[in-house]
Amino acid sequence: MREVWIVGIGATPVREHWDRSLRDLAWEAMHRALEEAAGLQPQALFVANMLAPLTAHQTHLGTLLADYAGLEGIEAVTVEAAGASGGMALRQAYLAVASGALDAALVVGVEKFTDVVGPEVEGAMAATLDADYEAEPGLTPAAQAAWLMQMYRERYNAPETAFMPFALLAHRHAVGNPYAMFRRAISEKHYRHGAPVAPPMTIFDMAPYADGAAAVFLAARDVLPPELPRPAVRIAGSAAATDRLALHDREDPLAFTAAARSFHRALEEAGVSPHQVDFFEPFDLFGVYVPLTLEAVGYADPGRAWQDAERRFGLDGELPILTLGGQKARGFPGGAAGVYQVVEAVWQLRGQAGDNQIAHARVGVVQALGGPASTAVTHVLQRP
Amino acid sequence: MELARHWRLKKQRYALQGEVCPHCQTKIFPPRDICPACKQEARTDHTFSGRGKVVAFTVVTQPPKGYEAQAPYVVALVELEEGPRVTAQLTDLGDEEPYIGMPVEMVTRKLRTVEGERGIIVYGYKFRPRLTVAQRA
Numbered sequence A: 001m002r003e004v005w006i007v008g009i010g011a012t013p014v015r016e017h018w019d020r021s022l023r024d025l026a027w028e029a030m031h032r033a034l035e036e037a038a039g040l041q042p043q044a045l046f047v048a049n050m051l052a053p054l055t056a057h058q059t060h061l062g063t064l065l066a067d068y069a070g071l072e073g074i075e076a077v078t079v080e081a082a083g084a085s086g087g088m089a090l091r092q093a094y095l096a097v098a099s100g101a102l103d104a105a106l107v108v109g110v111e112k113f114t115d116v117v118g119p120e121v122e123g124a125m126a127a128t129l130d131a132d133y134e135a136e137p138g139l140t141p142a143a144q145a146a147w148l149m150q151m152y153r154e155r156y157n158a159p160e161t162a163f164m165p166f167a168l169l170a171h172r173h174a175v176g177n178p179y180a181m182f183r184r185a186i187s188e189k190h191y192r193h194g195a196p197v198a199p200p201m202t203i204f205d206m207a208p209y210a211d212g213a214a215a216v217f218l219a220a221r222d223v224l225p226p227e228l229p230r231p232a233v234r235i236a237g238s239a240a241a242t243d244r245l246a247l248h249d250r251e252d253p254l255a256f257t258a259a260a261r262s263f264h265r266a267l268e269e270a271g272v273s274p275h276q277v278d279f280f281e282p283f284d285l286f287g288v289y290v291p292l293t294l295e296a297v298g299y300a301d302p303g304r305a306w307q308d309a310e311r312r313f314g315l316d317g318e319l320p321i322l323t324l325g326g327q328k329a330r331g332f333p334g335g336a337a338g339v340y341q342v343v344e345a346v347w348q349l350r351g352q353a354g355d356n357q358i359a360h361a362r363v364g365v366v367q368a369l370g371g372p373a374s375t376a377v378t379h380v381l382q383r384p
Numbered sequence B: 001m002e003l004a005r006h007w008r009l010k011k012q013r014y015a016l017q018g019e020v021c022p023h024c025q026t027k028i029f030p031p032r033d034i035c036p037a038c039k040q041e042a043r044t045d046h047t048f049s050g051r052g053k054v055v056a057f058t059v060v061t062q063p064p065k066g067y068e069a070q071a072p073y074v075v076a077l078v079e080l081e082e083g084p085r086v087t088a089q090l091t092d093l094g095d096e097e098p099y100i101g102m103p104v105e106m107v108t109r110k111l112r113t114v115e116g117e118r119g120i121i122v123y124g125y126k127f128r129p130r131l132t133v134a135q136r137a
Helices: A022-036 A061-068 A085-099 A119-126 A130-137 A141-156 A164-174 A188-192 A255-272 A289-297 A325-330 A334-350 B003-007 B010-015
Strands: A003-012 A043-049 A075-079 A104-111 A196-198 A214-222 A233-242 A277-279 A363-368 A376-382 B017-020 B043-049 B049-062 B075-082 B086-089 B103-113 B123-130
Touching: A003 A022, A003 A085, A003 A334, A022 A061, A022 A214, A043 A061, A043 A085, A043 A334, A061 A075, A061 A104, A075 A085, A085 A104, A085 A214, A085 A233, A085 A334, A085 A363, A085 A376, A104 A334, A119 A130, A119 A141, A119 A334, A130 B086, A141 A196, A141 A289, A141 B017, A141 B049, A164 A188, A164 A325, A196 B049, A214 A334, A233 A255, A233 A334, A233 B043, A255 A289, A255 A363, A255 A376, A255 B049, A289 A363, A325 A334, A334 A376, B003 B010, B010 B017, B010 B103, B010 B123, B049 B086
Parallel strands: A043 A075, A043 A104, A277 A363, B086 B123
Antiparallel strands: A003 A214, A003 A233, A104 A214, A233 A376, A363 A376, B017 B043, B049 B075, B049 B103, B075 B086, B103 B123
């Protein structure tokens, strides 16, 4: 396997971009990543998207976006794995370059939520569940996460504020991220008065569905030009795993087995131990996913990740998480979510994270989840 | 309209028909032809009793398209007596608040009406508080 490096990144702010289209957002992110790549040309485009067939009546995004971006004639394909689409598209590009099949590839994640509203959005999100046996009875991903909150509190006798630290951390960290949707810290008082979504879940326990695009340019080490405008970051490990799709089919719904599997495989490939990780980006589409992930991968004991979490997982803590606001406060741009995580991790590793910079960050781990760790994709990123 | 999709699931939706593994006797719902426990072929039909208990529940206030008229509704994770868990709405609750461990039983109800002039009505299982508890005791 060849070494694979990230030589360019780009993103749009995450917003309700009423005035912009899917292709327009994607192009902006791709254009920025290509600019950083110092003249390297991608041989393939991997598009990450989860909902366009339902929300935009648009399939065939690979060709659409390659065409729109002027990458005439190149190989292009869409990768979909629900919320993990971004991580999975990056992994496909990584595998292609690492194997030697390609020298350079561009990944772009893009989502337009706001072309549909209300029940149509919930319906599209519900299509990521088991359509016949979860969505048809009326389940939504939010309702499913509400079950997990209820089961977690029941099993571990955890207080109603158990998931609060993760919302507070995300909002606090988004203040320093100009690309984030909600750049305001929230207090315990805000959290306690969140509008209910599906009890016990409120709006502060779930990320806002929003529009955005993010792109990452990968190249094999041996084709890199001697001078790059930005420091390159190495993809040192990459791994994906799946679980039973329907939550009701899992022996223990609170065990994020796929999150643990992909995490440990990726770290093993990178030759990194969990305590050598300088920061971690878990996937907080729903706040409850964070403690379940931290506990599954071994950063916290079962039922305890919420304890002292603001200190332990803050920017100055032993393991900073959600360092630029996570999905919760940066916003959840569907198929682009996993690519944003990588862009943010690259900011950290290049020393471009501004007020949120983790001092001496050398190893960052990002994990994208599709559903409640129904798919999990983990990447280990390393500064040389 | 997806007529065939709903029609072919009628045994599951109307009668909770699943499978039993001939090798390890694991009861399987929904049917999947491969036993999740022993990974061997399992194609023997098994009809479930429809009795179970609530493992988790919530109230959907932001419903998907097609479910707006029912909201708010209670959707629960129900553990069947025979072992498997299913996702289903709770119905006929009246003044009763659902709770973890609540005994429930399957009933057939309208799930939704598919939009359109010739829209079909999808029926399927929901669960109500168990009425048969007193008789069995």
